């Protein structure tokens with residue numbers, strides 16, 4: 001208990017631990033506010049549910065603020081929390097350093113993708129790191145702060161049951177940062193929308209993707225009644241009419257899960273977009289998704305070269321993917337395809353092959369990125385196998401140029417290929433960038449990118 005004077009009387013005030021969850025600037029994102037801080041909201045919600053009036057919680061949202069100014073927005077707290085990805089770890093590390101000089105007594109606790117991949121490096125930055133799924137660990141760590149017994153590491157070895165936790169309360173953000181328009185395309189573009197995630201994990205192992213190291217266990221979808229409950233909350237509190245479902249596979253592959261899951265979404269009458277694989281989604285489930293409000297689906301094709309698809313273990317067939325896209329078009333679901341240029345084994349005529357695929361499949365839009373070997377992925381872990389030479393561990397430089405082409409922003413890969421690779425000639429970085437820019441210009445002229 002703290003004691004202080006109030007209007008001449010000595011009063012006793014119950015001390016509440018002040019906890020601020022810091023969201024970094026998101027400068028690597030073209031539109032940082034499109035990336036809802038769902039993990040941060042979710043963890044704050046759990047802490048509030050478990051620790052109630054012992055804590056005073058806030059979200060310190062630095063998105064969109066230039067990094068050199070962001071420190072001025074951070075009030076004093078007893079504990080600062082972070083969910084660190086590779087793209088944000090350098091910025092977070094600089095924030096921690098600055099905060100240590102201004103608020104020397106504050107504790108810094110971090111979890112997230114990057115922390116789990118590089119625990120030793122991370123342990124030198126933060127007071128405490130949280131390894132594995134963080135729901136229980138974060139509560140334990142904060143409880144330990146209260147009794148001055150904070151440990152340097154907390155580890156969760158077993159996957160958690162995601163159904164026992166509440167959906168993320170959005171109350172830690174202003175409404176303006178929750179609700180957005182333009183999430184859906186065409187006639188639905190003005191609907192008020194927000195982002196959600198209802199599952200964890202992906203059963204595949206594409207070698208360029210860090211997912212397998214980040215999801216700590218089997219694929220899990222939230223129970224349909226909980227999915228429905230979260231959507232009804234968003235409708236009631238925020239008048240949400242549209243959702244961007246951020247799950248890796250928004251239509252579960254197993255029909256036993258997919259049917260009640262999609263039916264639950266359908267009962268809410270919400271419109272939504274999501275992403276699926278180009279294969280393995282049963283056509284009756286696609287039709288059910290449409291009936292349940294699905295307007296747009298994104299599909300990771302990644303490369304129009306079958307050779308590249310094999311090297312990156314994508315496990316899709318381009319002809320079937322084209323048929324699937326055409327089927328979605330017929331079903332009335334808009335399609336965005338994702339391609340990555342610069343993947344291992346890319347042929348010299350990749351621009352032509354990509355355009356051929358686009359012409360045949362006829363997607364509504366294309367998101368084109370440049371390959372970057374992200375920590376956690378097979379290619380990052382074993383670069384020699386793919387003839388990849390990594391230039392730097394300056395994590396700020398690890399960014400794909402996410403689907404945009406701006407004359408002022410020239411991509412600069414963090415790696416190069418050997419001249420000779422097991423997959424043929426290694427493409428030079430200048431060639432990769434030239435292909436990328438050429439394709440972006442063609443897509444822009446056709447109104448396909450954004």
Ligand code: SF4
Pocket residue numbers: 202203204205206209210211212248277300
């Ligand atoms: S790229 Fe997509 S399908 Fe492949 S492992 Fe990652 S999330 Fe799964």
